[in-house]
Amino acid sequence: MxxxxxxxxxxxxxYKNWLKAGYCLLKVKDGLCGYTDSEMRYFHNTLIKSNSGLQRGQRCRNDCRPRGNQFEYACPLCNEWRREILRHHTKPGGVINWGNCRPCLWPTEHWELAKAYMPRGLANLSRADQCDAAALLNLLNFCDHFSFINQRIITEVIRSRNELMHSCEMQVSNEWMARFQKSLEHLLLTLQHVPEVAAARQQIQEMLSVDLSLHIPGxxxxxxxxxxxxxxxxxxxxxxxxxxxxxxxxxxxxxxxxxxxxxxxxxxxxxxxxxxxxxxxxxxxxxxxxxxxxxxxxxxxxxxxxxx
Structure with missing residues (x-):
């Protein structure tokens, strides 16, 4: 075979639980990709319209770049974008991964803006569909454009994702799965109005109901x-x-x-x-x-x- x-x-x-939970997270990513992309495009346009210092068509003339994860010296335009990012960050006093971003593209690329709200290591990604579930969940958690979602629900799913990825034995218990399923259901119900999320929720429910080992005895x-x-x-x-x-x-x-x-x-x-x-x-x-x-x-x- x-x-x-x-x-x-x-x-x-x-291990079967570990795989099932991972499958769920892949479906969460599928459900969130299109939604976060369109919402960040709208958020980007809203910032430009509401801030005269960010009017469309302006360009960074200094090719401003972070130094590692630090971004302290920039031209007036990039500094204004930096201020807006911090203003809409739910934890502006925490670690912000400026190293993800190419600031000179903030005026034109909405996903460069999104990456400021994500975990480190995403500098080479330029689209929502290139991101994993963790990146998209962090975006929901740290950008206040999504503040209608209960942050406690998002952080619980992120915590579960990190536990899953950091499991030494690639195994999780039935009790862990029950908690994970509950927190995931709360999040998906909040976004049930999004067709892709509703479809992902259905696929997740179907997977969680299947006892894979029963099909494989012989x-x-x-x-x-x-x-x-x-x-x-x-x-x-x-x-x-x-x-x-x-x-x-x-x-x-x-x-x-x-x-x-x-x-x-x-x-x-x-x-x-x-x-x-x-x-x-x-x-x-x-x-x-x-x-x-x-x-x-x-x-x-x-x-x-x-x-x-």
Whole structure:
């Protein structure tokens, strides 16, 4: 069977929950993409119309850019955009990822404005459909254009997403799934008027109601069932995307100074991928990067021990 290794993983209850939750987040992204794009286009136009210093057609003449994540020196136009971003930020005193943005494009590109309200590491993205669920959820949380949504609901979904991505064993309990499903339902109901969100909610409900392991006891039942074949193929694609996102989080966070990823987490992820032939082959490049990071951390630990 093509998906024999996946079938074995799906019979692990915790991993099946992890995959289902990841599928839900992918559908949240699908539901939010078009909505956040059109809303930020409207928000961008509203700022231009309401602020004489931002009238359409003006251009940054200095090619202003952040230095790392700092953006303190800019031309008058970019400074005005910076003030507007802060004015509409729900946590203006917190960390704002200016490094995501190309300020010289703020006058013309609404998504460059959106990225100021998102997590770091999105400098190379220019469209809503390139963003993951975490980026779009942070936009809803930190831009006051979406203040009609209860922030507590959004932060609960973000917290669950982070727990899912940072799970060393790629497993979550039934109790965790129940809490996640409840917080997700609250958020999706708030945006039920958006057709794409309503469709995503329906797909999420359908997935959460399926006990995937019940379909896979003999591993041959899928051959004659085209609907099940489609479902398993969809789960396989979801697994790939979810693992890739988790690895991206892991590898990028390991580069943040002062906040290294725990060595145990890297070793557990490495062990998990290496123990499954299909995943080891599929994520060969990422595994190599993970080995390098592990070696660097081990050297650091040994150096610190020697100094003592």
């Amino acid at each position: 093509v998906h024999e290794d996946l079938f074995a993983r799906l019979n692990e209850a915790g 591993m041959d039942c899928v051959d004659g069932d085209s609907d099940m074949e489609v479902l398993i193929e969809s789960i396989s694609q979801c697994e790939t995307e979810l693992l890739r996102e988790s690895l991206k989080d892991l590898l990028s966070n390991s580069e943040v100074e002062g906040n290294p990823v725990p060595l145990e987490r890297m070793q557990n992820v490495h062990r998990f991928l290496s123990s499954h032939r299909d995943l080891e082959e599929q994520f060969r490049t990422e595994l190599q990067s993970l080995r390098v990071k592990e070696t660097e951390q081990l050297k650091g630990v040994n150096t610190d021990s020697a100094k003592r």
